[in-house]
Amino acid sequence: MNDLLDILVNASFWIAVLRIATPLIFGTLGVLLCERAGVLNLGIEGIMVAGAFTGWLAVYGGAPLWVGVGVAALTGAVFGLLHASLTVGLALSQHVAGLGITLLATSLSYYGYRVSFPKVDTPPTIMPFAPMHWLDDTGISILAAQTPMSLLALALVPLMAWLLYRTPAGLAIRMVGENPQAAEGQGVSVAATRTAAIVAGSTLMGVAGSFLTLSAFNAFFFNMVNGRGWVCVALVVFASWRPGKALLGALLFAFFDALQIRLQTSSITNLPYQFYLMLPYLLSILALVLVARKAAYPQALMKPYRKGER
Secondary structure (H helix, E strand, O other), X not given: OHHHHHHHHOHHHHHHHHHHHHHHHHHHHHHHHHHHOOOXXXXXXXXXXXXXXXXXXXXXXXXXXXXXXXXXXXXXXXXXXXXXXXXXXXXXXXXXXHHHHXXXXXXXXXXXXXXXXXXXXXXXXXXXXOOOHHHHHHOOXXXXXXXXXXXXXXXXXXXXXXXXXXXXXXXXXXXXXXXXXXXXXXXXXXXXXXXXHHHHHHHHHHHHHHHHXXXXXXXXXXXXXXXXXXXXXXXXXXXXXXXXXXXXXXXXXXXXXXXXXXXXXOOOOOOOHHHHHHHHHHHHHHHHHHHHOOOOOOOOOOOOOOOOOO
């Protein structure tokens, strides 16, 4: 019990929690924006891989770090536009289109890496974002140990809430996700609104991937996204499609993940390490089941809309 308490009161543990949560915050907000407009974007896993690769490759080629983030964001926007063309323009299955985007983006990224570095055994490295030590004097050690991308992720949460609930654009997004016929009747273009939401959401997914290569690590390697995209899709349900609860869900999953890493090296129990690897997913599923039963999902989610049809 004392070992567990030592883990929880250690500042390094909470630093790790926020670091693990950062890409989940970006990704969850991206999925939330898409789904608020009525479109399920299962392309997030591949978009995060593509964002991680292109952002890192740009910096490796000599671009500044923030330019690398911009390249990753642009990559996400391109795949988002492709997803919107398939699901909004052609009204194809959102499940199939999303999984296709994931396979395409992941394969192109791995192919691009192999072509760019055909004879490299170990991944080349870059100089990633540095922690914000200029915040040391404020006494907020947890935030000072993070990179500027974590600060950006936290700032995006209230910004997303303001966009969705305090602006005409946010009202239009929520309308096309709830009742696209009524939105069209009010002069809102369902196709344009959904396309814009998908592109913007996919942009955030690309940024989520770039955090892994430009901030958390300093290199790109295969399987580094490791299912984080699917976790983001689940966290949106846990959050009941609300930005504030999305932040809470990302921190909760990160808490379990950081805890299992430390439990593996502690003497609290002698359980197999596989149990600890399973722990964050198991607890997150339990939390998801408890919350999702009361979640009010967008009524037009996953329902294609064709103008003039009832």
